Amino acid sequence: MPPSPKPHIKDIKPAFHGGASFSRQASSFFIKEGVLDFSTCCNPYGPPKSISQALRNADAEHYPDPDCNKLANLLSQKEAVTPANLIIGSGSTELIRLAATAYSGPGDMVIIPYPTYGEYELASKIAHTQIVRYQIKEKNGFKLACGEFIAHAKLHNPAIIFLCNPNNPTGQYLGLHDIERILNSFPDTLVVLDEAYIAFTDGAWNSGHLLAKDNLLIVRSMTKDFAIAGLRLGYGMASETIITNLKKVRPPWNVNSAAQEAGLAALSSGDYTAQCADRIRVCKTYLTEKLAGMGYLCVPTLTNFFMFKTGNASQFQKQMLAKGILVRDCTSFGLPAYVRVAPQGVTK
Template sequence: MDFTKLIRPHILSLTPYSSARDEYSGKAGIFLDANENPYSSVLGKPFNRYPDPYQSEVKEKLAELKNTKPECIFLGNGSDEPIDLLIKALCEPKEENIVIMPPTYGMYKVCADIQQVNIQQAPLTEDFEIDLDNVFDAVNAATKIIWVCSPNNPSGNILSKASILQIVKAFPDKLVVIDEAYIDFSTEPSFISELENYENIAVLQTFSKAWGMAGLRLGVAYAHPTLIQVLNKIKYPYNINIVTQGLLLEALDKNDEKDRLVAEILSNKLKLEKELSELEGVVKVFPSDSNMILVKFEKAKERFKFLLDKQIIVRDRSNVALCDDCLRITVGTAEENQRLLETLRTF
């Protein structure tokens, strides 16, 4: 792939900010270069030094877990940071566009709107599958990024790998971003394994869902090293703080615990899906490969308000394409799910 044509010319020629840790990345020495406080922090904890701007230790460990290379990894403040940076790096405002497949994760559109990047829509089918005709109609010469959310949000289903690969192969000069925020809940393998086969793929994942670390705000982009270098070039210098890096290093030793949590959530999901499908007023429970269930209700908005009044918070998605009268329900604990069901029965 010719990355010089994919990336905005002024980004390629940009001189990035050079931090003190760019000049010296060692851990030993007398640090008089970054205007830090030499006495530790007011909390008495070692927060007085700037963190590694490229998170080298974390990436080494993560690369081993994901069977990829550290130079193919970008760590961001949630997945939203690489979403924003990819649009910033590739798309000329008011001239070029991204393609999205509604209903889908809303931040692709928000980040494009903020940066005045045009948006082409290729709606999914009524069963929330990729409509290849819509995609091929939406992509044009000004398209830089094609966004694929799989498993999809808000519908929860995994999208056809064959269809995604058909898009990747059909548009070798476009970047196809596969957002896999919910991949740990699916039986399908990650597209990370395809990075060596297709240079025009980027994969997004997160530690917010299966790993249970949403409060730490940590997302990951996996892509060709050239693209990762560009993201590192335009990110804020110290985008992942020292506490988050330390906690992530601990978490990566607990992959088995992550798998245990996922298994429990999936078990709860099966029970919840069954009981929801038997409730009066439920029109359809959509298939899910994630930790959420999209449900079509009679009087969806009234039920949403009813639940809210009982301090049970679900997501009203009825204003989203193809999701008329639908509520999105995150799978909770067994006790939380039971309270949800009991409350719905009293509507």
Template structure:
């Protein structure tokens, strides 16, 4: 046994790290496995202050995002992607070894992994498979013993949104529980946002990111939106300089009038490509699992591993979701640009042509 194995916290011996798209797959020329934007945009960077530490919280960035999200600046905290916000929520509000969080699988895996890393328990209350909505009959009674409940809407990996009436019932039932709604994909269905609910519900937290629709996955910029008392507690466990100066510069430009106009144009293009892709996929022997309100599509196939290996040989990377609760033999495909989607369809047609 190595010294690291001897000295690590006991519970970490059983923790399996998150298998990100970049960590588990490499190669290929068409990356449709990480729900990234197919667009790469140019930004102007100023290096004058790179010899100085950045601000703990950039006033310019937080004001820009507050205006964009329709909240006030005191309700915004910027951080290194929404992944860091998940981590901070658990570190700030869950006592190791005694508190638990609730997740509703199939859902984003980092909620559970962040809790396990910190020593918090994870209670799973799966979505109803009939409609992929919250199982309120099972969820509501469990809220009284829980510090945090994570609700992913729009869902990753399903792609659908959760019923707002159900989330409202959770908020009203769990007055002593933080209800964290992950809106990483909200730009693809902006009418579904719950940001306007912050004034009504002191226990609501909303997670946002610039990684998806804003095409800034490499910049690592995310936000927690909550009432100021929650934000102040989160800041107690936030690193002294969470966002690099270059990230702040890029994020502010992305949130400018020009940047937001470009965002709308690119979202519209992705939605058009999604509609075309859905039509093409409907001609193949695969089944759409849920209606998508995002930039990806979840499909059930006969043999997920075989399909993924085959299209990878054609240079196309897609994501296996078969390990998720209720998603046996399911693959997730990000919507690319027209060229990437045509390469995907060609690879799929070739696979099914050879398998028939």
């Protein structure tokens, strides 16, 4: 008889993601070459040209710097923090796993507002924690009712609160006052603030000064900002104590040399991401206006993606795919009537 995993691992299922899934290509969900992919929320204009040269310079022979010192130093200048306040990850999702591993375990409660990014739940299940859901209401435009959320969370004394801001898939963005209220209400709880889409968010406020609270981990995604999903690169910012604890459970050499070189080139690309954000905003306005003209209800957002109601998201996705367009069916988020789309550029 083969060995069995721990009981809490046995029934875990992977989180569902958008994009062309290689595991589904043998099924009816085969993604043909040339299909326009509106289901992923990365920068649609591709990486800065400097990244191609950086990849050619990557050292494949030797182990990468385990602490990504060059990248951390450059990021510290960009974010106005010390390198000791930074941890670099193989994508922001790795940092979410590290947070759950270091700060939660059996008997702990983790609070997750739903619908949201599925990796928070998966990371919590792997850590064998108890997940407490807070349902964000459709009738409120999918906006988090901060006071109600705090009251709900206080009933459970959570070890971790996961907040996606702006939230995936709803696109709703919490203001500084709401985040401060949550941090102040739970001084002994790690608040993981996932800002994966902050570079493409209108009116974004700077969360960096909140690191003085000592119970905050801010997670960012260079993967999405610079269109390097194939390399995987993200970073976290927190107090030195939190960063030290995350590094205790971090795999060695977790960020490969190519990703580190790409990150250095990306951070030296000037206002590339801001220029892309301006173009994305134009495309998003065009899409929402056209869809509204066709009678679809688009959920207003301040970021680079939005949802609209179709009635049957799974059926709508299949119909669009037959026309060469891939959208994100939000059924896996618990929203079977909605799809999520992200603009893919004027030329597309």
